[in-house]
């Protein structure tokens with residue numbers, strides 16, 4: 001299919017700003033949706049009217065999170081490990097039977113594991129690279145094949161400011177997130193002609209399960225907070241506006257960009 005005369009190629013309509021940010025009628029798949037940033041984005045998408053497909057490995061927690069979401073539209077919660085290709089294929093097939101399309105994929109599932117580079121174990125390296133980078137590519141590839149047939153789609157990769165800052169103990173995680181940053185650009189170039197927009201969100205330090213150990217070091221937290229231009233760490237809700245914007249028609253002429261959301265933390269050292 002050529003790049004011309006595709007449905008997504010239509011000029012933006014002159015609707016209200018509120019319409020442009022609406023997710024009504026959009027089917028959004030969020031990986032790692034059982035807690036933290038994924039759960040916050042799922043909540044924001046539900047409020048904006050999207051139909052949701054939510055993935056995580058812990059089925060009980062996922063069910064609890066799904067049950068607490070505003071009931072504005074349809075929802076399918078699936079227990080899926082994004083590093084297992086067979087499970088991913090089966091879940092996508094079931095989701096396709098239920099909804100018929102996926103308009104937005106949010107690659108949010110991620111793990112942190114780190115150590116001094118001289119000590120970093122192969123197992124930790126593999127787990128982080130597999131979850132945070134390889135699975136993002138292969139899930140995006142599978143979903144993009146469907147989006148290409150639709151002539152429209154959006155993929156949002158949750159990167160990290162660890163992908164631009166050279167932080168100690170982050171050889172695996174920082175490298176995976178830096179890779180995600182570049183993957184976002186490459187996929188935007190390759191898939192743009194099919195109407196698929198690929199963008200990224202790079203959070204700084206947000207208060208979630210992933211960063212619990214960091215916050216246990218109160219002295220570090222106080223010192224770091226004082227250095228952040230906006231003088232606070234991120235809360236999961238801080239991600240909601242940007243996530244809804246990137247999932248909605250309001251951002252339809254944006255692709256290949258990763259947006260830092262960190263209260264200005266990465267501007268200072």
Ligand SMILES: NC(=O)c1ccc[n+]([C@@H]2O[C@H](COP(=O)([O-])OP(=O)(O)OC[C@H]3O[C@@H](n4cnc5c(N)ncnc54)[C@H](OP(=O)(O)O)[C@@H]3O)[C@@H](O)[C@H]2O)c1
Pocket residue numbers: 031032033034035036037038055056057058059061080081082083107108109110111112131158159160161202203204205206207208209210211
């Ligand atoms: N918190 C921060 O400060 C921060 C900063 C920058 C970037 N990020 C990124 O933001 C994303 C979300 O992080 P978070 O802070 O919300 O972490 P979190 O609270 O630890 O949540 C991670 C989510 O990913 C899921 N997950 C992990 N491995 C998975 C797998 N193999 N298959 C499917 N689901 C999986 C977890 O559920 P199960 O364990 O049930 O699978 C959970 O829902 C990650 O990509 C992270 O790297 C976070």
